[in-house]
Structures are given as C-alpha cells and as structure tokens.
Amino acid sequence: MTMLEYEARFSELSKYAPHIVADERRKTKNFVMGLKPSLRTRLVAFDHRTLDEALSAACRQEGEMEKYLEEKKASQKRPxxxxxxxxxxxxxxxxxxxxxxxxxxxxxxxxxxxxxxxxxxxxxxxxxxxxxxxxxxxxxxxxxxxxxxxxxxxxxxx
Incomplete structure (x- = not known):
C-alpha cells in the first residue's frame, strides 16, 4: 500500500472513530503510529503538528526508501x-x-x-x-x- 493509499484509507476509516481523530495532533499521532514500521521509526521522532506535515514527510521518506532499494538492486545486478x-x-x-x-x-x-x-x-x-x-x-x-x-x-x- 502506498502512502497516498494509506492516507485515503485512514481518512475513510476515521469517519467511524471520530473520537480518535477529534483534534489534529491526535489525528496526526494515530496516522504516524499506523504506518509500516520502517516509516514509523523515521517519523515518530519528529513532532508533526498536522496531518499534512506528517503525510508530506512520510511521502518523502517513502520516496527515499524506494530510491535506495532501486539503487541497491541495481548495484547487485551483474551481467x-x-x-x-x-x-x-x-x-x-x-x-x-x-x-x-x-x-x-x-x-x-x-x-x-x-x-x-x-x-x-x-x-x-x-x-x-x-x-x-x-x-x-x-x-x-x-x-x-x-x-x-x-x-x-x-x-x-x-
């Protein structure tokens, strides 16, 4: 699941638990805690105030991780x-x-x-x-x- 798919699913499901996303800070924290562990550990240290900040940072991190994995895969490929x-x-x-x-x-x-x-x-x-x-x-x-x-x-x- 990509970051944007996760965000869409998070928003969709948050309708069913409005008390969990009552304020922006709590909503952001729950969003970050629901990320896959490799992303969560990179984002939890930052104190994102809004969901948009957290989403933007998560998308950047996801892009960096994909780029790293592609470079690693390319370096392992040999003729x-x-x-x-x-x-x-x-x-x-x-x-x-x-x-x-x-x-x-x-x-x-x-x-x-x-x-x-x-x-x-x-x-x-x-x-x-x-x-x-x-x-x-x-x-x-x-x-x-x-x-x-x-x-x-x-x-x-x-």
Whole structure:
C-alpha cells in the first residue's frame, strides 16, 4: 500500500472513530503510529503538528526508501557473464571467486530469510541469477552464440 493509499484509507476509516481523530495532533499521532514500521521509526521522532506535515514527510521518506532499494538492486545486478565460473588459471586471484559468491548470496531478499527457491526449469537454486536453461548461454564464456560443448575457449585450452 502506498502512502497516498494509506492516507485515503485512514481518512475513510476515521469517519467511524471520530473520537480518535477529534483534534489534529491526535489525528496526526494515530496516522504516524499506523504506518509500516520502517516509516514509523523515521517519523515518530519528529513532532508533526498536522496531518499534512506528517503525510508530506512520510511521502518523502517513502520516496527515499524506494530510491535506495532501486539503487541497491541495481548495484547487485551483474551481467550474466560475471556469474560464469571463473577460470582459476586466468583469474589468478582467489578473492575474485569469493566476491562473486558473496555477491550472489546477497541478491534475493527471500534468501536472507533462510528460504531458498528452487528453479522450476532445472531444479537448482541460482541465488538470483537467471537460469542457464532459459538464457541458453555458454557456461564457459557466457556467449549466446553457442553452448559449452562448442565453446572455442575449450578447444583452445584457455
């Protein structure tokens, strides 16, 4: 529910409990206390005098939270090629493999709850990456021109 939807619902329901919204301060306090916890904790410290002030602040906070989550999601997305197995001889840095593993374990929010979703296409847990069966890309180099059995890098011994 967005902030504006919540405000509309709050106004609609306040008709049925006029004693709770009798004065503006009490109405504002009840509005703030009904927000989802992530917003409520950010707004409760401010002493908003009117519902309009609280609504405006809540909308700003909601926008900031959405922006933060979008930036976080974008920074976690990587091109499919970076999720391919690293060639140990070529990479030479064991830390690169660890950073890929760490990055992929942080991708889905469901995973942070301890629940792993199984891919409906191959039965494995990808940790937020696309299924190789769907993308059809080479598992060695990430190219969509061929499969791993026909990969030129395998034939070159790279």
């Amino acid at each position: 499919a090629a970076t999720f391919q197995w690293l060639d140990k001889k070529k990479a030479g840095y064991p830390t690169q493999q660890r950073s890929v593993a760490v990055g992929s374990s942080q991708v889905p929010s469901v995973r942070s709850l301890g629940v792993k979703k199984e891919c409906p296409h191959c039965g494995k847990t990808h940790g937020g990456t696309e299924c190789w069966m769907i993308t059809g890309k080479c598992l060695k180099c990430g190219s969509s021109d061929h499969k791993i059995k026909d990969c030129p890098r395998l034939q070159q011994g790279v």
